[in-house]
Amino acid sequence: MAQRVAVGDAAGGSERPSRVRVAVRLRPCMEKQGEKAEGACVRGLGPQSLEIINWRNSTETLQYQFDVFYGEQTTQPEVFMTSVKPILPHLLNGQNASVFAYGPTGAGKTHTMLGTQKQPGVIPRAVREVFNLVRAQEKEGGDWDHTIGMSYLEIYNEKVLDLLSPNTQDLPIREDKDRNILIPGLTHTSLSSFSDFHTHFIPASLNRTTASTKLNHRSSRSHAILLIKVEKSQRAPPHRQLTGKLYLVDLAGSEDNRRTGNQGLRLKESGAINLSLFTLSKVVDSLNSGVGRVPYRDSKLTRLLQDSLGGSAHSVMIANIAPEQAYYFDTFNALNFAAKSKLIVNKPFVRETVSSTVSGKRGRQEQGHEAATQPQKKRFKEKQPEEQEESSEPAQPHSPAGSSVLSRLLALEKMMMGSPERERLNLLKTVAQSRKEIQKLKEKQKELEKKAQACNPFPADQKEQGQDVVIHSKKGVEALKDTGMFRTNLPPLYRKPSTAAKPKRQQAVVSPLQVSVVQPIQQCAVVFKPSLCPSMKQKQNPQVVEGKENLVKELSVPESDWESHLDTSVLVKSKEKILQILNSGTLKDLKTLQLIGDKKAKLIMGWREVHGQFSQVEDLQKIEGITVKRFSSFIKANILSTIVK
Ligand SMILES: Nc1ncnc2c1ncn2[C@@H]1O[C@H](COP(=O)(O)OP(=O)(O)OP(=O)(O)O)[C@@H](O)[C@H]1O
Numbered sequence: 001m002a003q004r005v006a007v008g009d010a011a012g013g014s015e016r017p018s019r020v021r022v023a024v025r026l027r028p029c030m031e032k033q034g035e036k037a038e039g040a041c042v043r044g045l046g047p048q049s050l051e052i053i054n055w056r057n058s059t060e061t062l063q064y065q066f067d068v069f070y071g072e073q074t075t076q077p078e079v080f081m082t083s084v085k086p087i088l089p090h091l092l093n094g095q096n097a098s099v100f101a102y103g104p105t106g107a108g109k110t111h112t113m114l115g116t117q118k119q120p121g122v123i124p125r126a127v128r129e130v131f132n133l134v135r136a137q138e139k140e141g142g143d144w145d146h147t148i149g150m151s152y153l154e155i156y157n158e159k160v161l162d163l164l165s166p167n168t169q170d171l172p173i174r175e176d177k178d179r180n181i182l183i184p185g186l187t188h189t190s191l192s193s194f195s196d197f198h199t200h201f202i203p204a205s206l207n208r209t210t211a212s213t214k215l216n217h218r219s220s221r222s223h224a225i226l227l228i229k230v231e232k233s234q235r236a237p238p239h240r241q242l243t244g245k246l247y248l249v250d251l252a253g254s255e256d257n258r259r260t261g262n263q264g265l266r267l268k269e270s271g272a273i274n275l276s277l278f279t280l281s282k283v284v285d286s287l288n289s290g291v292g293r294v295p296y297r298d299s300k301l302t303r304l305l306q307d308s309l310g311g312s313a314h315s316v317m318i319a320n321i322a323p324e325q326a327y328y329f330d331t332f333n334a335l336n337f338a339a340k341s342k343l344i345v346n347k348p349f350v351r352e353t354v355s356s357t358v359s360g361k362r363g364r365q366e367q368g369h370e371a372a373t374q375p376q377k378k379r380f381k382e383k384q385p386e387e388q389e390e391s392s393e394p395a396q397p398h399s400p401a402g403s404s405v406l407s408r409l410l411a412l413e414k415m416m417m418g419s420p421e422r423e424r425l426n427l428l429k430t431v432a433q434s435r436k437e438i439q440k441l442k443e444k445q446k447e448l449e450k451k452a453q454a455c456n457p458f459p460a461d462q463k464e465q466g467q468d469v470v471i472h473s474k475k476g477v478e479a480l481k482d483t484g485m486f487r488t489n490l491p492p493l494y495r496k497p498s499t500a501a502k503p504k505r506q507q508a509v510v511s512p513l514q515v516s517v518v519q520p521i522q523q524c525a526v527v528f529k530p531s532l533c534p535s536m537k538q539k540q541n542p543q544v545v546e547g548k549e550n551l552v553k554e555l556s557v558p559e560s561d562w563e564s565h566l567d568t569s570v571l572v573k574s575k576e577k578i579l580q581i582l583n584s585g586t587l588k589d590l591k592t593l594q595l596i597g598d599k600k601a602k603l604i605m606g607w608r609e610v611h612g613q614f615s616q617v618e619d620l621q622k623i624e625g626i627t628v629k630r631f632s633s634f635i636k637a638n639i640l641s642t643i644v645k
Contacts, residue, residue: 020315022338023068023083024050027108029323040323042331044071052332064335072323076115079318080125087314088129091230091244092137096313098247099126100305102337103320104330105253112318113250114205122318123201123226123248130228130246131194143235148228149190150197152204153183155276155300156222162187163204163224173303181306188229201226223276223301224250247313249305251277276301278606283309284340329612337609566639574639575617582620583613594637600625 029040042052050069054060070079087097099122101109115121127150134146152163159170164187174182191197228246233239279299286294287309296306307313319338321331581589582604590601603623607614614620621631 020309020317021067021083022317022319023070023079024064024066024319024321024335024338025070025074025079025108025112026050026072026321026323027111028072030106039325041325041328042321042323042335044069050335052335053328055328055332064339066319066338076112076119076121076125079112080122083316083318084122084126085129087316088126088246089133090314091130091228091246092133092232092242094232094242094244096245096247096307098249098305098307098313098315099318100247100249100251100315101318101320102251103253103334104322104327107253107320107322107327107330107334109250109253109318109320112320113248124198126246126248127197127201127228128194130230131197134230145233145235147190147231147233149188149231150200150229151183151186151188151227152201152224153186153227154222154224155304158276158300160186160300160304161222163207164189164200166204166207173300181304183304223252225304245307245313247305247307251280251301275299275606278609280305280309281337281340281609284337333609333612571639574642575635577642578635578638579614579617582617583608593634594641595630595634 026042026044042050044050045063046069048067048069049063049065051061051063054062068083084099087099090097099113101113101122103109111119111121113122115124130148134148137144138146150164153171154161154163160173160183161167161169162171162185169185171183171185174184176182189200191200226248228248230244230246232242234241276299279295279302282295282298283302286292296302296309302309309315317338319334321327321334323331578593581593585592587598587601587605590596590604591598593601596604600623603625604620607623617635618631620626620634621628626634
């Protein structure tokens with residue numbers, strides 16, 4: 001018989017949420033001798049804070065606060081002792097724990113997780129500690145048997161590959177009816193000692209490296225997940241069983257293809273990495289905001305980490321960053337990602353089964369083990385999980401423990417404010433107020449859109465018919481501007497507070513030392529070169545907008561040739577404007593661009609999240625699905641659209 005026992009229940013209290021602890025580790029500067037030393041772009045301020053130069057204004061810095069900040073001099077034992085060791089005893093209580101290293105390529109993830117022979121990292125230290133804990137408990141006596149086992153896998157190009165039994169087979173991820181994540185076919189090996197772990201782990205790691213050589217830097221291009229499972233079985237009745245799992249994750253580094261010049265296979269790999277890291281960041285966002293469905297299923301990585309993020313595990317994220325100027329945007333993005341991860345609340349629970357017979361020691365090579373477990377309401381069937389194909393039903397919002405948006409928010413409130421009742425009421429009030437305001441704004445927007453349409457001499461469906469250029473009436477745009485709904489193109493950190501009050505988000509604190517407000521882009525004065533555009537006059541008439549004689553709905557100039565009809569300065573300004581939207585626009589802003597729908601807008605945001613800013617509009621061609629031809633249509637449509645606004 002299996003029962004799920006919440007930590008709080010076991011202790012006789014309520015379920016106690018466990019927050020994901022976020023540590024940031026700055027690696028030492030690696031600038032080689034002879035290279036121009038530009039100085040670090042980031043520096044520590046204290047044991048929990050650091051600052052980075054503001055890229056918009058180099059006389060300013062942005063300050064971040066985390067659970068821990070590890071400076072360049074921090075040693076491997078310090079990282080382990082302060083961030084990892086404290087969560088390991090939970091494994092012996094039937095709870096899950098996870099440690100994952102995030103950060104750009106070359107920032108020190110593998111150093112932190114694996115380390116070197118002289119400076120072993122988190123993985124060897126954690127496994128040794130698990131053995132120590134088990135031994136200590138066995139020495140104390142009691143009627144428990146312990147078994148420790150491992151699985152080791154990597155996610156490469158969205159494929160789940162077994163590193164203990166390497167072959168090219170992509171292992172399926174399944175979920176049983178109790179929402180446990182399973183990987184049928186994944187090798188699980190029992191370990192009798194720490195040296196036994198080494199015996200299996202080292203060749204398995206080499207599998208990863210060997211494949212990497214063959215496939216061109218594969219190791220840094222896959223996410224490696226080591227699972228250590230501790231099972232406790234009671235010898236005497238009632239034969240209780242406790243299972244705790246530890247996930248040690250070395251994430252692939254995000255790469256900026258502009259810097260690496262990735263092409264072909266590497267570009268494809270990079271796409272897969274970026275997709276999973278982007279999804280990871282969306283999962284974090286969604287858990288933090290408590291709004292909408294958590295997109296765990298959108299990538300294999302998040303599906304597997306489901307239990308480590310917003311689930312049942314005690315989690316630690318170590319964000320690795322590099323100090324060199326060349327890493328600036330990678331560092332900036334990693335810090336923002338880490339800041340988001342700070343407020344995820346996990347709900348640890350004890351996994352306990354009670355069986356009528358002692359299960360006995362496990363075989364050396366067990367197949368079909370879970371890679372992750374979920375909170376359950378029903379019996380936990382260790383050996384014969386009732387598997388289901390990956391169900392097509394939508395994911396449960398938020399934690400698999402079924403915690404509602406409200407309970408998640410409340411947990412945050414409890415944790416942060418210490419006065420849950422008052423905060424709960426305030427929160428509910430804010431949400432209700434915000435909803436009302438949003439509704440009002442929506443109505444106003446509809447009204448204004450109607451007005452704008454009335455001023456637009458062209459039928460609305462022309463845009464849908466794929467016409468490249470659509471004229472927006474100036475009046476309509478001005479009206480929208482008045483409401484504050486017209487896009488301001490402000491970058492995320494400095495976005496001017498919208499007049500539409502949003503539901504209060506419990507975001508991690510990212511507090512700039514000084515806040516500079518970037519001015520909205522001025523609408524550029526647009527003048528076609530009349531001399532270069534003789535055909536325009538004849539085409540203008542039916543489509544002239546009042547007061548804008550040189551604006552046309554459509555230019556019937558040859559595809560290749562249209563740019564030459566525009567004044568160069570106009571062209572440059574328009575491109576700048578488009579670039580600014582690409583770099584700092586919200587999803588909504590991006591969708592206002594011609595030929596950019598929801599999917600493309602998300603891809604753009606994902607790219608931005610991972611690589612930072614686009615340096616030129618042409619970089620858009622690096623986004624999946626934006627071919628040269630599409631880009632050419634995009635640029636034509638948007639430049640002309642910008643001009644006619
Ligand atoms: N804290 C540190 N102290 C000393 N050297 C470090 C530290 N962190 C990283 N390094 C060194 O920096 C280099 C890059 O680190 P590492 O390979 O761990 O990066 P990574 O983030 O795992 O990169 P990738 O994503 O490509 O695998 C290595 O030579 C490593 O030894």
